[in-house]
Amino acid sequence: MTDIAAIFADPANWAALAALVTMEVVLGIDNLIFISILTNKLPEQYRARARAIGIGLALGLRLVLLSLIAFIVTLTRPILDLFGHPLSWRDIILIAGGLFLVWKATKEIHHNVDVQGDDGLFDTERAGLSFGAAIVQIILLDLVFSIDSIITAVGMTDHVPIMFIAVIAAVAAMITAAGPLSRFIEKNPTVVMLALAFLFMIGMTLIAEGFGAHVPKGYIYAAMAFSAAVEGLNMVQRRRRKR
Template sequence: MEGLMTLFADPTVWAALMTLIVMEVVLGIDNLIFISILSNKLPEGQRQRARRVGISLALIMRLALLSTIAWLVGLTAPVFDLGFQGAPGAHGEPSFETEFSWRDLILIAGGLFLVWKATKEIHHNADPNPNDDLFDSPSKTLTFGAAIVQILMLDLVFSIDSILTAVGMTDHLPVMVIAVIVAVVVMFVAADPLANFIHHNPTVVMLALGFLLMIGAVLIADGFGVHVPKGYIYAAMAFSAAVEGLNIWSRRRQAKAAAARGEAPSGITSGE
């Protein structure tokens, strides 16, 4: 206890904690969007439980990884090399890495899964009654157990990314633990409102799936050593979300104006 008091008496530790909490919350947005979209495919009575189980698994996984930091850091060590150099980039360096660590392989696998899942969901939303069996309706086949397995797979990818980010920002384990717990609590609070908002606004579903496609592509690029600054990604997501927010606000104003004139609002359901 005295060690913790001494640690948190240092203002730089508080600055690191605040910065890390913000970073963990931002990184948790990706995880939360996926959990929200996947849980909305379940029957209504199972959705909240799936979200809570998924976020709880994310917390357990992050804390478990924090307890094995030495092993986790070892995941960044190369395990094999393809033996050739990528094409030169703008500054003469290889455009992508040919040495791959376990972290790289996990990020690539997670990115491919995200791209596949988002593409499948976009196909289903664009064509709810497909004729071929390859893209059968997820809502007919997805069970609670299958949803939890998929959430667990992405929890692993996002947890490794999250904890490695934390390790790179501070050497103090208590600071990492507090930041992770606070970020997951924020996810718990935001999960139901976000999922309900996505469910009641169909255009937001497509936007969120587009986010998942972009996040999947970034994970794949990161696995190949092409590091896209996260600030660019989240700035693009925030801009797109702001534009869609203006569209929703405009549609609701048109619906109210139409209702005041006694007209049926075009393209807007009565439940919106």
């Protein structure tokens, strides 16, 4: 307790905490969009439960990884060369996660565009996914985003208590936003395509990061915010035309 009090006696650590909470919330948006799209394909009575399990797993994985912080740091050490580029376990995990996101987003965009298809994956009146399959996919992406989040946190502060508080605060924000975001996506089907495009872009970013090409997150989120603003204007226009 004395150590924690000493940590927060330093104003610089409060600034680090604020920055880390902000970063964790921003990084959690990607995870939350994926969880919202995935759980909306379940029968309505299972959606809230699946969201709670998915976000709970995100918190659990992050806290477990924080307790293994010394091991997580070693994941950044190169273990093999691919086409002359050294890759670490972190890089491999990011590339695998990025490929999964690109595959998933492409598949869902195809089903969403192909209105003649049999799956009806984004027909809000039909379920397109089993509960178990949804949880497995959420776990896979939780793992990718958690490792990236923890490694980023290690680069911002050396104090594990600050990391714990930031992670818990970010997940609490995800829990608060999960229900409204899922309902918003369900009521506005065109937003699904935009969200899938975001997931595709995030997947490509993860692959690029895995191969050592740093992509400033500010550019990514600025593009997402601009696209969301344009879609918001389209929604306002459609509502006014209906009136």
